[in-house]
Amino acid sequence: MESVVPGMTTLSVVIPMFNETAVIPALVTRLRPVLDALGIDYEVVAVDDGSRDDTVAVLFDHARDWPQLRVVRLRRNSGHQAALTAGLHRAVGRWVVSLDADLQDPPEAIADMLRAAREDGVDVVYGVRADRSTDTVFKRNTARVYYWLMRRLVGADLPAQAGDFRLLSRDVIEVLRRLPERAPVYRLLVPSLGFPSAEVRYVRAARVAGQTKYPLRRMIALAWESTANFSAAPLRLATWLGMCSFLLCLGLIAFGMVAYVAGATIPGWTSMFVAVLLLSGVQLVCLGLLGDYVGRIYATVQNRPAFHVGFDSLDDVPRAATVGPIGDESRAPVVGARG
Ligand code: UDP
Ligand code: MG
Numbered sequence: 001m002e003s004v005v006p007g008m009t010t011l012s013v014v015i016p017m018f019n020e021t022a023v024i025p026a027l028v029t030r031l032r033p034v035l036d037a038l039g040i041d042y043e044v045v046a047v048d049d050g051s052r053d054d055t056v057a058v059l060f061d062h063a064r065d066w067p068q069l070r071v072v073r074l075r076r077n078s079g080h081q082a083a084l085t086a087g088l089h090r091a092v093g094r095w096v097v098s099l100d101a102d103l104q105d106p107p108e109a110i111a112d113m114l115r116a117a118r119e120d121g122v123d124v125v126y127g128v129r130a131d132r133s134t135d136t137v138f139k140r141n142t143a144r145v146y147y148w149l150m151r152r153l154v155g156a157d158l159p160a161q162a163g164d165f166r167l168l169s170r171d172v173i174e175v176l177r178r179l180p181e182r183a184p185v186y187r188l189l190v191p192s193l194g195f196p197s198a199e200v201r202y203v204r205a206a207r208v209a210g211q212t213k214y215p216l217r218r219m220i221a222l223a224w225e226s227t228a229n230f231s232a233a234p235l236r237l238a239t240w241l242g243m244c245s246f247l248l249c250l251g252l253i254a255f256g257m258v259a260y261v262a263g264a265t266i267p268g269w270t271s272m273f274v275a276v277l278l279l280s281g282v283q284l285v286c287l288g289l290l291g292d293y294v295g296r297i298y299a300t301v302q303n304r305p306a307f308h309v310g311f312d313s314l315d316d317v318p319r320a321a322t323v324g325p326i327g328d329e330s331r332a333p334v335v336g337a338r339g
Contacts (some may be wrong), residue, residue: 001255006170011035011114012093013107016083017059020101022209026056031099031107032066034195038111044069046101047087048078080213081185081225084164090188097167098186102207104134105165107200113167116198123172123195127165130201146223150188151228158191166190172260180303181208185226192230192304229302232295239288246281253277 013035014029035042046055046069057075062071072090075081084098095117097110105127113125132140142162150160168176172195176184191197208256214222227234253274260270 006092006173009043009093010040010095011038011110012045012091012096013042013110014045014047014084014087014091014096014098015101016047016049016076016087017049017051017055017101018080018081018083018213019053019055020210021053021055021058023102024055024062026208027101027103028062028066028069030103034107034110035068038114043091043093045087045091046071047083049072049083049213050074052077079218080164081222083183084186088168088173091173094170094172095167096170100164100316102210104207104275105163106202106205106207109200110163110167116200117167118289119171120198121196122198123169123196123338125163125167126159126197126199128159128199128201129161129163129204132204134204135205140199142219146219146226149223150226150230153227153233154188154192157194158188159197163187163310165202169195171195175305179303181229183225183229185229186221188226188230211309225291232292232298234281235295236288238284238291242284242286242288244282245277245284249274249277249281280285294330 013031016152019022020027031044035044044066046059048059048071049201050073056071059071063071072086074086078086088098090098094115097113099105099107099110109127113127116122116125132143135143147160152162166186168190172190172193175191175193176186179189181189256265256270256273260267
């Protein structure tokens with residue numbers, strides 16, 4: 001499969017899997033008819049994320065009579081986003097859909113995504129969860145906080161409630177492949193690239209079998225990864241703390257002076273008090289300044305392109321979708337991506 005030229009197959013479906021033995025039979029039973037009915041050539045890239053159960057063996061079992069099923073195994077558990085990276089980088093399709101193994105996102109929507117991509121001429125089609133009443137109250141609320149925070153970090157063009165069920169064109173995949181980032185968070189990275197996009201809404205179902213592989217610990221890790229990936233704001237916290245303690249310090253100096261004049265202090269107290277306050281404020285401000293430069297170094301190392309050219313009339317004829325009116329976010333021409 002490695003020798004296959006990228007873009008030769010029409011559709012790739014990338015599925016990261018970690019200890020998913022219990023869901024694979026249901027997944028195959030539901031996914032295969034959907035893909036066969038599309039009437040196009042396709043591949044399914046199942047990425048086994050270092051499972052400790054029989055995921056790989058079960059996958060190979062199914063691959064025997066499903067030639068389009070391709071199995072990629074990571075040597076060790078590297079996390080959902082890393083497994084997704086492995087799959088996206090190896091997929092050869094003209095269009096690439098990423099899907100969770102647990103059938104929470106309906107494979108039937110792939111047909112709608114493909115249709116939207118082809119008819120509207122867009123590069124990205126987000127699967128947007130119109131209803132997630134099958135998720136727990138806890139999951140729904142943590143998700144709401146997460147998307148609220150991320151919209152503030154990435155900007156308003158982040159589709160709300162869009163997880164990792166989406167379709168990407170070969171152009172997007174090639175841009176993603178060239179990014180040197182070690183740990184991309186795709187649900188933020190893809191919107192930040194600014195490709196023309198569309199949405200397909202669906203109802204999120206309950207997991208068909210097995211347990212969630214995203215316990216609270218991993219959810220917090222993803223939230224932190226997302227924040228640190230897109231913002232140096234936490235680094236700048238020291239500056240703000242420094243400013244606040246500096247202001248506080250001014251007030252306390254005045255208080256110390258009054259106490260000194262009133263003779264209400266023991267000798268040496270005022271000078272110590274003021275020195276400690278002043279120095280800690282100055283130190284925090286300096287730490288914040290350092291943080292700001294570290295943030296800039298980080299952004300440079302991430303090496304995200306400052307902009308993506310949608311088209312150049314000198315080179316190519318614009319597709320309908322890339323020349324929509326500015327303001328319509330899903331159609332706006334790409335003039336620059338947020339760094
Ligand atoms: N997953 C993975 N590696 C991990 C954790 C999860 O490949 O370390 C896969 C998992 O098999 C599933 C997808 O990522 O296909 C999403 O995980 P899950 O459905 O458990 O997350 P939830 O829907 O509960 O947020
Ligand atoms: Mg799930």
